Amino acid sequence: ERRDGDQPEFLEAVREVLETLQPVVEAHPEYEKNAVLERFIEPERVIKFRVAWVDDSGKPQVNRGYRIQFNSAIGPYKGGLRFHPSVTESVIKFLGFEQILKNSLTTLPIGGGKGGSDFDPKGKSDAEVMRFCQAFMTELCRHIGPDTDVPAGDIGVGGREVGYLFGQYKRIRDEYSGVLTGKGLEFGGSLARTEATGYGLCYYTQEALKTLRNDSFAGKTVIISGSGNVAIFATEKAQQLGAKVVTASDSNGYVYDPNGINLDVVKDIKLGHRGRIKEYAERVPGSEYHEGCKGVWTVKGDIALPCATQNEIDEESAKTLVANGVTVVCEGANMPSTPEAIAVYKANGVLYGPAKAANAGGVATSALEMSQNSERLSWTFEEVDSKLHDIMVGIVHNSLDAAKKYGHEGDLQLGANAAGFEKVANAMVAQGIL
Numbered sequence: 152e153r154r155d156g157d158q159p160e161f162l163e164a165v166r167e168v169l170e171t172l173q174p175v176v177e178a179h180p181e182y183e184k185n186a187v188l189e190r191f192i193e194p195e196r197v198i199k200f201r202v203a204w205v206d207d208s209g210k211p212q213v214n215r216g217y218r219i220q221f222n223s224a225i226g227p228y229k230g231g232l233r234f235h236p237s238v239t240e241s242v243i244k245f246l247g248f249e250q251i252l253k254n255s256l257t258t259l260p261i262g263g264g265k266g267g268s269d270f271d272p273k274g275k276s277d278a279e280v281m282r283f284c285q286a287f288m289t290e291l292c293r294h295i296g297p298d299t300d301v302p303a304g305d306i307g308v309g310g311r312e313v314g315y316l317f318g319q320y321k322r323i324r325d326e327y328s329g330v331l332t333g334k335g336l337e338f339g340g341s342l343a344r345t346e347a348t349g350y351g352l353c354y355y356t357q358e359a360l361k362t363l364r365n366d367s368f369a370g371k372t373v374i375i376s377g378s379g380n381v382a383i384f385a386t387e388k389a390q391q392l393g394a395k396v397v398t399a400s401d402s403n404g405y406v407y408d409p410n411g412i413n414l415d416v417v418k419d420i421k422l423g424h425r426g427r428i429k430e431y432a433e434r435v436p437g438s439e440y441h442e443g444c445k446g447v448w449t450v451k452g453d454i455a456l457p458c459a460t461q462n463e464i465d466e467e468s469a470k471t472l473v474a475n476g477v478t479v480v481c482e483g484a485n486m487p488s489t490p491e492a493i494a495v496y497k498a499n500g501v502l503y504g505p506a507k508a509a510n511a512g513g514v515a516t517s518a519l520e521m522s523q524n525s526e527r528l529s530w531t532f533e534e535v536d537s538k539l540h541d542i543m544v545g546i547v548h549n550s551l552d553a554a555k556k557y558g559h560e561g562d563l564q565l566g567a568n569a570a571g572f573e574k575v576a577n578a579m580v581a582q583g584i585l
C-alpha cells in the first residue's frame with residue numbers, strides 16, 4: 152500500500168490472493184526466510200513508453216504503452232496486450248499479477264506478464280489501427296522475444312492487431328519467431344487458440360459441476376456478459392454442452408433472448424462488422440435490448456459466466472444473481488467480481504470458479520502455440536482441443552487437491568491460489584534472492 156496506494160485494481164488483486172495464502176505460507180517457513188511474498192508482489196520490470204502515431208486526418212496522436220514483466224521464475228513472461236481507454240498502470244499490474252498464478256496453474260512453463268495501451272481501437276480505421284500497432288511494436292520489440300517475453304491478445308487486441316504487431320516485430324528484428332501468440336493460421340497461429348478461453352471456461356465449469364455437484368450444463372439457463380472473443384466461444388461451447396444461453400452484452404447494454412442466443416447473429420455483428428449488440432434485438436424477433444451493461448445480472452438463470460471486464464459484478468449484482476436462482480459463477484473475464492461480490496457467493500454456497508483458474512485455457516493454448524512454433528509443426532484442431540480439455544480438467548482437480556491439503560475442502564478459489572503459488576514460490580526459493 153505504501154508503494155502502490157494509487158493502484159486500486161492492483162491492490163484488490165493482491166489482497167484477494169494474500170488473504171487466501173496464509174495457510175500455505177505457514178506450512179512453508181522457507182518462503183518467509185526467502186522473502187518470497189515481498190518479491191512476489193513486486194514486478195521484475197515495469198516498462199512504460201510513448202506511442203506516437205498519425206491519424207487519418209494527418210494529426211499526430213500520443214498514447215501510453217506498457218509492458219509489465221512480473222515474474223519469470225517458471226518460464227518466459229507470458230500474457231496479453233490490452234488496448235482500451237481504461238488502461239492504466241494499475242490495470243496492467245493487476246492483470247500481470249493474476250497471470251503469474253494462472254500460468255502456473257496450466258502446468259506449462261510460462262511466467263507472468265501483461266501489457267497494453269490506453270489507445271481505443273473503437274471507431275478507428277484499419278489503417279489507423281495498423282499505424283498504432285506499428286508504433287507500439289517499434290518500442291516494445293526491444294523488450295520481448297520468443298525466449299524472453301511472449302505477448303498475446305486481450306480486450307481490443309484480436310487477430311487483426313496481433314497480425315500488425317507480428318509484422319512490425321519481424322521487420323525490425325529480422326527474425327521470424329513465435330514472439331506473439333494468437334497469430335493467424337498462415338503465419339504460425341494455432342488451431343483452437345481463438346476458441347480456447349471460452350471453450351476452456353466451459354470445460355472447467357463442466358468438470359467442477361461434475362465433481363462437486365454431480366451435475367452438468369445440460370438443461371441449464373446461462374447468463375453470459377460481453378460479446379467479444381471470450382463471450383462468443385463460451386456461448387458456443389455452453390450451447391454444445393446442452394445449455395440455453397439467454398444473454399449477450401457490450402459496454403452500452405445487453406440483450407435478453409428467452410429462446411436462446413442465436414450465435415450466428417452475434418458473430419455476424421461482432422466479428423463480421425464490429426457492430427453494437429443493440430443490433431441483435433433489431434434482427435432477432437422475441438429478443439429485447441436494454442441500455443446499461445449492468446442490467447445483464449438481473450436476468451434469471453442457473454449459471455453466470457461473466458466474460459466482459461473487471462469488477463463488472465458488484466455486491467448488489469451478486470445478491471440479485473443469488474436471489475434469481477444462480478448457483479454457479481465461473482469467471483471468463485479477469486477479476487469480474489468485486490471482493491464484496493465474492494463474499495456474497497461464499498455466504499450463499501455458490502460454486503465459484505475464479506478467473507485465474509477458469510479462464511486459463513487461453514494462455515494454456517498460447518503455450519501450446521509456442522510449442523508448435525518451436526518444433527515448426529502445426530497440430531490439428533482436435534489435438535489442441537483435447538489437450539486444452541485435459542488441462543482445464545487438471546486445473547479443477549489440482550485446485551481441489553490443494554484446497555483439501557490446506558484444510559479448505561471444495562474451495563476452488565483458495566485451491567487455485569495455493570496450487571499456482573506453491574510452484575512459483577518453490578522456483579523462486581531454488582533460484583535464490585533476485
Ligand code: NDP
Pocket residue numbers: 237304305306307308348377378379380381382400401402403444458459460461483484485510511513514
Ligand atoms: P474483447 O475485446 O474481444 O471483448 C470484450 C467484451 O467486453 C466486449 O463485449 C466489450 O464491449 C466488453 N467490455 C470491455 N470493456 C468493458 C467495460 N469497461 N464495461 C463493459 N463491457 C466491457 O476481449 P476478450 O473477450 O478477449 O476479453 C474479455 C475478458 O476476458 C477480459 O477480462 C480479458 O482480460 C479476459 N480474458 C481474455 C482472454 C483471451 O484469450 N482473449 C484470456 C483470459 C482472459 P465493447 O465492445 O462495448 O467494448
